[in-house]
Amino acid sequence: MEVRNGEPFQCPTGNQPQALGERAEGMETPIQVVLRVRPMNQAELRRGEQSVLHCSGPRTLRVSPLGGGQDVAFHFSVVMDGARTQDEVFQGSGVQRLVELALRGFSCTAFTFGQTGSGKTYTLTGPSPQGEGETVPPSLTGLMQRSFACLLDKVQNVGTPITLSASYLEIYNEQVRDLLSQRPHHHLPVRWNKTRGFYVEKLKAVKFGTFEEVMELLLEGLRRRRSSAHSLNEVSSRSHALFTIHIQCPVGCPSRPKEQTFGKLCFVDLAGSEKVAATCSRGELMLEASNINRSLLALGHCISLLLDPRQKKNHIPYRDSKLTRLLADSLGGSGITLMVACVSPSAQSLPETLNTLRYASRAQRVTTRAMPKDPLGPQRLGLEEEIQQLRQENLMLKQMLEQPLGHRASRRKGSRSGWAERSLYGMLQEFMLENQQLREEKHQLRSSRDCAQKEKQVLVQQLNELNRRLLCSAGRSVRCPPQHFCSPSLLCPCSVSPGHCQTPACHVLPPLCSCHCNQLCLLCYAPCAGSQLRQDQANQKESTADLKHYINRREGSLLPGYLPSQIFSELPPLHVFGAQTKTPWKMEVSSPQVQTQTIAPPPGPNLKEHPVKRKSSEWAWAHFLAETLAKEETSGRASQVMPSAPPLPQGPCSTPWRPGGVPSASRMLEEELEVLRDQIDCTLHLGQGKPPSSQEKHFGSGQHLPPC
């Protein structure tokens, strides 16, 4: 063991301040103070000064008074003499422990203080670079660089992604300036709130992930930091500087797996106290010295008050200076603090050294209540209260909704007090419920409407198909134009009649009245060519009432008890021209007073707009055909018709018609009439709701009819 000044001396290595952060969370933890004595500098050696400080143990410093007398002993957590290297200081100061605690979410601070030129900046960052671009040799790097390396090493080993960011500020002449900002002379305000305590507004925090990145930030700030030369120090810092690393650990970190932590590691390089007379400061230097001393005095005052437990609970004047505001949490809050007191061994500096030693002695009796940093704590508390309130409200609303509707309604109708009891929120809930029910109802109605529309469409198609068959049957001999032959819509002769514009209207029935309905085509309800109605419709002034009237009139003729012959007696015999005729879709009336008439032009999209009317007309047409054919058959006119009629096709109408010889016209006619009767009967059964024949039974509702 080394012997110094006649006493055993053990070099302080490893984490000497074992107490640092090892106490339970929330327990009082004293500030750890490390004393470092720098070696004599060249100037002091030149002056032949003697050292008045002697390290008599790892934790004891003896001060030899000038002019003789008994030594005064000071005890600290660690005492390091001038022979200790930078690495030994790092290893023995307990900074590594601070790094670990910061990673666990604590707010940790290491700051150096002492008189000017005592080695504070040297301890934290090493010697000042000798020239532009020069770097500090690794062996001389200070606590900060070594702590950065240590932190990054630990972060890598943690395994979970940890967010690191750094901020760097200085307090120069009681003004806070951002050393990482492009505008370092811009002053930033110091604010306070319940969540964060004191903080610097708009202070830049730069994220980093590597040692090079954080070193870049440090050097950038050091370059901007204010320093001047005076008689005691060639590179004297004129401001207090705070370099803070913010450590954000997500949930799942090994140290605190259940919660997110926000640790902080802050390095504070205080400006040195100085006697203006000793430094020969003038002008700006003197102003700076004055501000430095004032803020250090405020710091000392706070520390003194913090020593008294009763005072500590009352009021600590942190607001006396920017420095004390920003160190409030480190001194008397929930942080963990390490102070490195730097002193010069020179006898000339002894009064200042004694001040520093007393200062440090007091500081190490100050305790903090170490707690992990949780900036969301107060917010979380508020949120928990809010959640509790919402839960209660939710319960109340559920109870209201569970009440029977009638009961609620009666309450609504009840007394005024009952109405007043209902909160606005409750009303809103009820309206929302009703709204939901109405929506559902609307949805159901809409879907049933869609179903009905689809069914209607199918029925219309079926009706069209029946019509087409009927027309095919009625005009077997007529060869449908290919483009219309397979059309699912009604093949009214009007729709295919060429040259209808030049020919008269397609009336096949005599007029029943003098109204507009008589100017409509019986089949398709299109206005007959040349009619007044057609002109009216062209002007889009015709109302649907006319159509209705017409249908009623036509349908009335088919009512039971009304003889069709009463209608048809007025009719001339009908001849349907076949493929042999030059105008295949021309319907000829053999009456002398009624000329051959071409049926009106196709009605277009209006066809589908009146399915019910169309239906009535189909039946009317069916009846008409049936009656006409029956008349022709019975009156023996068939033979008269035959000469102008084409030979009837064999088989279904889709079968191509083959012109050729007619073996027996009367036999064919009979057969054809039989087929027509069957089809008309079939159609009438379907339309009038009569039981279908065996042939029809396989046509289900909603199914398309097979082609004829």
Ligand SMILES: Nc1ncnc2c1ncn2[C@@H]1O[C@H](COP(=O)(O)OP(=O)(O)OP(=O)(O)O)[C@@H](O)[C@H]1O
């Ligand atoms: N332990 C040490 N070993 C060698 N040189 C040192 C040591 N401590 C300080 N020095 C030197 O002493 C001089 C003053 O040190 P430093 O600038 O760190 O003092 P300071 O306390 O920061 O002064 P100020 O308060 O004026 O900024 C520097 O040249 C520095 O290199």
